[in-house]
Amino acid sequence: MSRSPSLPDRPHRDIDPDLPDDERIEALRGHYEDLVEVNEQLSDQLEEADQRRQRLHERVDRVERENETLKSSSLYIATVEDVLDDEEVIVKQHGNNQEVLTEISSRLADRVAAGDRVAVNDSFAIQTILDAETDARAQSMEITERPEVGYEDIGGIDEQVREVREAVEQPLAEPEIFEEVGIEPPSGVLLYGPPGTGKTMLAKAVANKTDATFIKMAGSELVRKFIGEGSRLVRDLFEMAREREPAIIFIDEIDAIAATRTESKTSGDAEVQRTMMQLLSEMDGFEARGEIRIIAATNRFDMLDRAILRPGRFDRLIEVPEPDRDGREQILEIHTRGMNVGDDIDFATLADDTEGYSGADIESLATEAGMFAIRNERDEVCHQDFLEAVEKIENDDSSDVISSAGYFYQ
Ligand SMILES: Nc1ncnc2c1ncn2[C@@H]1O[C@H](COP(=O)(O)OP(=O)(O)OP(=O)(O)O)[C@@H](O)[C@H]1O
Incomplete structure (x- = not known):
């Protein structure tokens, strides 16, 4: 200048x-x-x-x-298939899978590699390289080929395990039984109950048992993080499951996209509605005897729009409650399996001392007890460590309440 x-x-x-x-x-x-x-x-x-x-x-x-x-001007998404030299690449457009040989500007030439997702214009010139942040599809889904959770890792909810196996595992493992009897297996299974009680574990354990890909999507993230993309991502979710059959689709916190319709007509609500409509239409067009099963979970059953519970949708409801005394004892045993615990540990009385604890709380309790042992320079965890851990967790909980209340009233 x-x-x-x-x-x-x-x-x-x-x-x-x-x-x-x-x-x-x-x-x-x-x-x-x-x-x-x-x-x-x-x-x-x-x-x-x-x-x-x-x-x-x-x-x-x-x-x-x-x-x-x-x-x-709209840009199209494509994947770089091959970089031929510094100036030419082959890209494949998403959606129609058209492959095109295109030139690349000097600005991007040394940054593009095969496998990159890029945005191209009408004449297929690469405009930008999409980074991982823009790849909402990859971010919004958690995909595990074969999760490492087995039914033996889940304690205190044997009846729920049995129901899930019957409704999800059996149609995948033995679809012919349903054909012979002439009934459709449940389309979708809804697990509901308080947080940290093993809903996600259950879905993972079925995927493990049936050698299925586990694909998880969190309803709350669709609404908060991927605004405007919800319905497309739901479509992608089912497409991804079809590509990877057998698959278990797990939709966590489904209440975030399937809550009862409110009176307000904000654009946010309209977007959530669209996401839910997409989910319903994917489920309606679903082959119930196919190799994809759908499990959803919620902590807010009361908030759900009844439309999703209609036959052919989430028509098998399974409550996963907080563990009772025996359940807590089982979960304590599961979470101390890999720990070096002393002979003095009495799981039965610890189960009495942990009323109101969820499975997730018991898992943290075991870790905390281990920390006490380390602090006291022992490599064996004893009963007293667990008692101190209970005390610490309870104190932490009350201080949490105090601090959040303090913050609230500031
Ligand atoms: N019944 C259980 N048996 C053994 N461990 C459990 C059980 N429930 C929860 N846990 C422990 O708590 C962790 C969290 O559990 P999980 O994610 O399955 O809970 P969730 O019900 O899906 O919770 P949320 O509703 O918060 O998603 C698990 O990784 C596991 O270690």
Whole structure:
């Protein structure tokens, strides 16, 4: 950019008041001429500045117009299949799988590699390389080929395990039984109950048992993190499951997308509605005897829109409650299996001491007890460590309440 020219010096003449009149007039005339000259210089500079301002205005207008065009023209998503040399690549457009040989601008040439997801324009010129952040599909789903959770890792909910096996595992493992009897297996299974009671574990254990891919999507994230993309991601979820059959689709916190319709008509609600409609239509067009099973989970059964519970949708409801005394004892045993525990541990009394604990709470309790052993320089965890862990967890819980209340009333 050109720098502004410096201002001319201000003309200055010392005129002696005692000079004879004609000499003073001559000096004043000289001063006047200096002033005229500076004035001319300033006028020229002003005119130049005006012209520069005009040019900058035109440039801003042009950039704004280009920006608008860029914003309004749609780009397509493609994957780079092969980089042939520095200037040419083969891309495959998503959706229609069309393969195209395209040139690449020097700006992007050394940054593109095979496998990258890119945005291309109408003429397939690569506009940007999409980073992992933009890859909502990958981010919104957790895919595990074969989760490492078995039924033996789940304690205190034997009846629920049996029901899930019957409703989800059996149709996958022995679809012919359903055909012979002439009934459709349940389309979707809804697990409901308090947090940390083993709902996700149950879904993973079925996937493990049936050698199925486990694909998890969290309803709350669809609504909070991937605004505007919910229905597309739900479609992608089912597409992904079809590509990887046999598969278990697990939709956690389904209440976030399937809550009872409220009166308010905000755009956020409309978006959530669209996501739910997409889910319902995917389920309605679903082959119940196929190799994909759907499990959803919620802690807020009361909030659910009854439309999702209709036959052919989530038509098998299984409550997963907080563990009872025997359940807590079983879960304590499960979570101490890999620990070096002393003979003095009495799981039965610990189960009495942990009323109201969920499975997840018991898992943290075991870790906390282990920490006490380490702190006391022992490599064996004893009963007292568990008692101290219970005390610590209970104190932490009450301080949490206090601090959150404090924050609330600040
Ligand atoms: N019944 C259980 N038996 C053994 N461990 C359990 C049980 N329930 C929970 N846990 C422990 O708690 C952790 C969290 O459990 P999980 O994610 O299955 O709970 P969830 O019911 O899906 O919770 P949320 O509703 O918060 O998603 C598990 O990894 C496991 O270690």
